[in-house]
Amino acid sequence: MMEMVERNEALAVLEEHLAGAVIGQGRVAIVAGTVGIGKTELLRALAERVVDLGALAVVASGTRAERDLPLGLLSQLLRDAPLPDEERERALTLCHEGARGALADLSGDDVGQIDAQIMDALCTVLLELSERYPLAIVVDDVHLADRASLIFLAYLARRARFAQLLTVFSYSEFDRSAETSLHADLLRSPDGIRIRLTPLSQDGVRAMAAGYVGTEDAERFATEWYSLSGGNPLLVKGLLDDHATATAVEGGSPAEMAVGDGYGSAVVACLQRGEPRMLEVGRGLAVLSDPDHVGRLMDIDNSTVSRVIRQLTTAGVLRSGRYRHSAAREAVLAGLDEPTLAELHRRAAKLAYERGAAARVVAEHVLGAGGIGEPWALVVLEDAARQALREGAVEQSIAYLELARQECRDETRRNAIMTTLLRAEWRINPALSWNLLSQLSTGMSRGELRGHDAVVLAKALLWHGSFGDVEEVFERLAASDELDEPETVAELAISRPWVRSTYPSFRERLPRLSVRPTAAVSTVPATRRLNAVTVLAEVLEHGTVPDVVGSVEQILRGTRLDEMSLDTVECSLLALTYAGHAEQAAPWCDMFVEEAHRRRAPSRQARLAAVRSEIAFRLGDLPGAAEHARMALEIMPPSSWGVAVGGPLSSLILAATAMGRDDEVRERLDQPVPRAMFQTRYGLAYLSARGRYSLVTGHAQLALRDFTRCGELMGEWALDAPGLVPWRLDVAEARLALGKTDQAAALIEEQLGRSAEHPRVRGVALRLLAATSLPRHRPMLLRQSADLLQNSGDRYQLSRSLAALTNAFEALGESRRAGMINGRARSLARECQAPLGGRANGRAPAAGPVGVGAAGGPASLLSDAERRVAALAAVGHSNREIAEKLFVTLSTVEQHLTRTYRKLQVTSRADLPSILEVGRPVEA
Structure with a gap:
């Protein structure tokens, strides 16, 4: 039997005593142990073996429901005994008469006593029966039997010494009521034995599991199952049930140990089978998780709590006074109704606060109580929310802040709480913040929003393209008396270069500062934010800045994705990318993407994926650019991106266009985008991407319109950085497609003069310049182009220049040199999953993409x-x-x-x- 693992020795002892009873040597045995340890299975195994050993089994079980019913357990024995009908009826009549007498004596000192003559007569019935058939009287959970039945069993055991009778009782060491005169009297007899069952060893758990799930899974999970169960077979069985459920769901053995309802139910069963105080203590531990204070929480004396905790530890339910797994705690709490659970959390919150527990510990109880109306609770919730944000527990932070907002009665403070809530919700999905934005705007109009919180509101409104509301916020902020407050000054100082580089049409609308930006910030994180947005703004205005790599990497080395640093990371990575150092930006971006994943911050992961897409495109990794952009738009849908949707959409359109995936491009271009996007940096990228698709599909005039508009905006906003959008090259390529070679050449020369420190842009410019030059001049220009693109790391543009160089040598009759270069060009094009030589002027691709998703695969x-x-x-x-x-x-x-x-x-x-x-x- 699977349940009999490490119980065969105990079974052999009981069988030996049964053999003695069969020959008239009456014996008594008590099987003791914690709940779930296997007592019931052992007695059941014995009962199944009784007939083979020449006896008959008479079984009964103590139950909590019959504990107050005199002689209830004895009635079970009489009904199960192999008595003739007349004898059984006579015995049950005596039993009922004894029960009535015991009930009539409830006011006396000896509650539950039965008449001695009735007891003797009932005992004689069983003893006479044992003369006809050797008997094994098996009583499970005797600690739950009524007192009258216990007295009878003790009396029977004393008279059975020379009868063909084995009496076997099991009792739980969990229940103090089992410490009665019953087993004390029995153990005083030389014929009484006591068998104590202990938890399974790790090998025992492995053997038990092998019988349920097979040897392979038993070997894999035995150590973990043993750790969670403490060797308690009932808990092991619960874990095995969870494993079976997970196996059925996943269609095979799960990769990790499954812990769920089976284990939780087994823990609850352990609590319910012990003394009444055990369940109360168990619930207290589930709420408070602090054994030292459970007594005060549940109003139970500490000695009782300590005893129960020892018992539960012995049973494998607890380790060091706490549940071994959260599934146990959740299962115990699930048995409480909402009002009771809320009241326990309310009391636990006060206890935790009084003893100086951590803010998040107290806040969890305040949250569980649904608020407690204490002034200190609001402070605790705010502190806990900030700590949770720092640790990446965004959902929990939002829960604290939502409750704090409900509890707060001061409007100014409530608006501050809502601002923090806005930041927290932003990490998951910016679309969640619409309701908050409306309420904060109302608070701003009433003068209830503090200056630095107003700046946060303005940035959120900019993201969603609510530019009219932004102007109102800026106007009210400029007219307020909070422009001298340090926090407000710091936020404005950091926001100015950020607005200048991202929302340049608003660059002159922020309130003016009376101090230099560097003097306005006073903390290290704020200084990093200021430095990052300043570097990005300067790169976009001037093309690059001195030692941009060193400056940015110094910022990033000390930055992690805590509460306020995404802008720092995003601006730093984009500064590197737009300055022409995409190769250096890639590993940094990958590191922060992984951190965002660990912190379970979807919106941050999406925004960083969009940045990673831009980086990949500038390195010629077209499949990677498309994949990162798609991921950004899947993690956070387009409706949540606001005007920033132009970032991932543009990268995806550019990459898909280059790879010839026109169906996907058309689908993306059909998606509506906010009109306000075209007043932002994201609109520049979108115009360029849309124009690129128009150009390669034969609509050069449409492309020229988008490219020209992009250039006009970049000039108007003073963001004419070649690393952002080399619009002159785009316009030149469109003019080449329209046959206006001279105009194209002039634009290319102008771009070359502005791109001294951008090898990628210069490489593309030289390839286009070659197209405007005489055939004999083209190889030299294209070789220079290829060298520059090789250094820039852009494999896609390099493949295009090498393909053009191949064609140039072919045109000059230098087939041998053309053949050598063609092989490398084709190899690079295959890596990029792009047509050889790229797509231009409406020509169909020369070769389809290969690799993942290749046609025919x-x-x-x-x-x-x-x-x-x-x-x-x-x-x-x-x-x-x-x-x-x-x-x-x-x-x-x-x-x-x-x-x-x-x-x-x-x-x-x-x-x-x-x-x-x-x-x-x-x-x-």
């Missing part, structure tokens, strides 16, 4: 989302891990896999690696 049947899920599943990630990596629900993962299996005609993830074409790592 199985993976081409899948959508991008399905391919990402399938690739992660193919390398061994569980459904839950995939959901966490891609920030989607578990249900979404399961649906993608179901469709993937159907499309690829496979039945499980085990078949994926052999048919899924993975041409590059899947980004998470």
Whole structure:
């Protein structure tokens, strides 16, 4: 039997005593142990063996429901005994008469006593029966029996010494009522034995598990199961049930140990089977998680609490006075009704606050209580929210702040709380903030919003393109008396270069400062923010700045994605990228993307993915640029991006256009974008991307219009940086397509004069200049172009220049040199999944993209989302891990896999690696 692991020795002892009873040597045995330790299974195994050993079993079980029913357990024994009908009826009549007598004596000192003659008569019934058939009277959970039945059993045990009778009782050491005269009297007899069951060893857990789930899974998880159960078979069984459930859901053995309802239910069962105080203490520990103060919380004396904790520790439920897993705590709390749970949390909050517990500890209880109306609770909630934001627990921070907003009665303070809430919600999804923006705008109009909070409001309104509201905020801020407050001055000092580089049409509308920006900030994080946005603004205005790499890396070395630093990271990475140092920006960006994932901050991961897409495009990694942009738009849908949607959309359009994926480009261009976007930096990139698609699809005049408008805005805003958008080259290429070579050449020369420190832009310019030159001059210009692009790291533009150089040598009759260069050009084009030589002037691509999703390949049947899920599943990630990596629900993962299996005609993830074409790592 699976349940009999490490119990065979105890069973053998009981069988030996039963054999003695069969030959007239009456014996008594008590099986003791904690709840769930296997007492019931041991007695059941004995009862099943009784007939084989020449006896009959008479069984009964103590229950809490019958504890106050005199002779209730004895009635069970009489009904189970193999008595003739007349004898059974006579015995039950005596039993009922004894019960009535015991009930009539409830006012006396010996509550539950039965008449001695009735007791003797009932005892004689069983003893006479044992003369006809050797008996094994087996009573489980005797500690739950009524007192009258316990007295009878003790009396029977004393008279059974020379009868063919084995009496076996099990009792739980959890229940103090088991410490009665029953087993004390029995153990005083030389014929009485006591068997104490102990928890399973780790090998025992492994053996038990092997009987349920097989040897392989038992070997994998035995150590963890033992750690969570303490060797208690009931808890082990709960974990095995959870494992079976997870195996059924995932279609195979789970990658990690599953802990869920099975384990939680087993823990609750342990609490319910002990003395009444045990469940109360268990609930107190679930609420407070502090054994030293559970007594005060539950109004139970400390000695009782200590005893119960020792018992629960012995049973494997607790370790060091606490539950071994959160699933246990959650299961215990689930048994409480809402008012009771709220009241316990209210009392726990006060206890935690009085003893000086950490803000988040107290705040959790305030949250569980739904608010407690104490002035100190508001301070605790705000402190806890800020701490949670620093630690990346964004959802928890939002919960604290929402409750703080409800509890706060001061309007100015409530608006400050809402500003912090705005920042917290922004980390998950900026679209969540619409209601807050409306309330904060109302607070601003009433003069209830503090200066630095007003700046935060203005930045949020800018993101959503609510430019009219932004102007009102700036006007009210300029007219307020808070422009001298240090926090307000610092926020304005940092916001000025940020607005100048991102929302340049508002660059003159921010209130003026009376001090220099560097004198306005006084903390290290604020200084980093100021330095980062200042470097970005200078790069966009001047093309580059001295030692931009060193300056930016110094900023990034001390920066982590805490409450306020995303702007620091984003501006620093973009400054490197627009200054022509995308290769240096890439590893930094990857590091922060991973940190955003660890901190479970979807909007930050999406915004960094958009930056990573820009970096990838400038390195010629077209598939990577498209993938990062798609991920940015999946993690955070376009409706949440506000005017910033132009960032990821532009990168995706540019990359997909270069790879010849016109259907995807048309779908993206059909998506509506905010009109306000064209008053921002994001609009510049979008105009360039849209114009590029028009150009390669044969609409040069439309392209020229977008390119020209982009250039006009960049000049008007003084953001004429070649690393942002080299609009002169775009216009030149459009004019070349229209046959206006001289105009194109003039623009190219002008761009070359402005791009001395941008090898990528100069490389592209020289390729275009070659197209305006005489055939004999082209090889020299194209070789220079290729050298510059090689140094810049842009493989896509390099492939285009090498393809043009191949054509130039062919035109001059130098086929040998052309052949040598053509091989490298083709190899680079295949890496970029782009047509050889690129696309221009409406010509169809010379060759389709290859690799993941290649035409004819199985993976081409899948959508991008399905391919990402399938690739992660193919390398061994569980459904839950995939959901966490891609920030989607578990249900979404399961649906993608179901469709993937159907499309690829496979039945499980085990078949994926052999048919899924993975041409590059899947980004998470």
